[in-house]
Amino acid sequence: MNRKSIIMKYYIFFLLSIVVNSAFSQVGNNALISLERHSFSSKILKEERSFQVYLPPSYFYSDEGNFPVLYLMDGDYNFYHDTGLIEFLSSVAGKIPEIIVVGISDKGSTKYREYCRPNAEGSEGGSANIFMSFLEEELKPLVNKKYRTSAYDILIGHSMGGLFVTNHYLEKPTAFDSFIAIDPSLWWKDYALTKKADTIFKDQKELSANLFISLANTQGMGVRGFVGVLDTYFPYDPKWSFTHYKGENHGSVHMIAIKEALLELFEDWEVSREKFYTFASSKDLIDHYKKLNTKFATQFSLPAYNFGLL
Numbered sequence: 624m625n626r627k628s629i630i631m632k633y634y635i636f637f638l639l640s641i642v643v644n645s646a647f648s649q650v651g652n653n654a655l656i657s658l659e660r661h662s663f664s665s666k667i668l669k670e671e672r673s674f675q676v677y678l679p680p681s682y683f684y685s686d687e688g689n690f691p692v693l694y695l696m697d698g699d700y701n702f703y704h705d706t707g708l709i710e711f712l713s714s715v716a717g718k719i720p721e722i723i724v725v726g727i728s729d730k731g732s733t734k735y736r737e738y739c740r741p742n743a744e745g746s747e748g749g750s751a752n753i754f755m756s757f758l759e760e761e762l763k764p765l766v767n768k769k770y771r772t773s774a775y776d777i778l779i780g781h782s783m784g785g786l787f788v789t790n791h792y793l794e795k796p797t798a799f800d801s802f803i804a805i806d807p808s809l810w811w812k813d814y815a816l817t818k819k820a821d822t823i824f825k826d827q828k829e830l831s832a833n834l835f836i837s838l839a840n841t842q843g844m845g846v847r848g849f850v851g852v853l854d855t856y857f858p859y860d861p862k863w864s865f866t867h868y869k870g871e872n873h874g875s876v877h878m879i880a881i882k883e884a885l886l887e888l889f890e891d892w893e894v895s896r897e898k899f900y901t902f903a904s905s906k907d908l909i910d911h912y913k914k915l916n917t918k919f920a921t922q923f924s925l926p927a928y929n930f931g932l933l
Contacts, residue, residue: 659678690771
């Protein structure tokens with residue numbers, strides 16, 4: 624690439640950066656981000672349920688764009704630090720797209736554990752199937768009706784929430800596009816989900832959704848047995864990945880697991896300086912984001928924050 628082409632390329636993107644960032648600044652003066660809380664009466668759970676919603680800065684930039692949605696188990700506990708991480712990775716660092724986050728309130732640890740445990744006979748059994756129905760038939764439709772969501776949904780759970788996420792992946796893998804299970808409690812009922820996975824996976828030719836599963840330095844979680852089943856039937860399938868964070872404990876693994884799962888999921892999102900030079904024209908950059916919009920069922924303009932990083 625000659626010097627004239629380089630100068631012209633930077634000039635084009637400099638103008639784009641000014642225009643787009645200016646628009647974001649004007650919007651930001653009025654509404655930077657939005658944190659909302661809602662409650663409604665669930666017919667499925669037969670109780671009042673609450674959830675929190677994080678709307679990213681670009682949500683207010685245009686009335687046309689839509690965004691992936693991340694559903695967070697144990698939402699009251701994890702909501703604020705997780706949304707802070709996601710905003711940093713998206714709006715600040717430009718590593719991932721901006722995302723709507725829905726934090727699902729748990730109504731206390733006893734009720735939360737009941738809904739996280741899979742349905743089974745005996746005292747160890749729970750009501751996970753009912754909570755799955757609540758998510759699919761009530762919460763997701765409500766969120767989709769109220770907000771500009773794309774058709775790309777992510778479910779995250781940690782510990783018992785990770786047990787729920789893993790079981791959901793086995794029971795209804797098409798309900799979400801990606802599942803993130805952080806140090807999941809797969810010891811439940813003598814590693815029942817590992818046995819369940821073996822029964823299900825042996826009749827499948829491929830995985831239908833992404834699964835990111837992680838393990839801290841916690842002993843006896845039962846994760847390796849489950850991963851072994853995945854590796855037996857789908858050794859080269861890119862839709863699942865496993866990471867063992869040997870230096871993290873059960874609590875500290877949460878943030879790094881979410882960060883690295885999202886970076887892996889949206890690995891093509893960032894346009895680095897090196898990648899920028901591979902585009903022959905501004906049209907190539909636009910086409911790059913058009914492909915990502917198709918992949919993640921989104922519809923929004925070129926991210927202003929990416930231009931500032933070039």
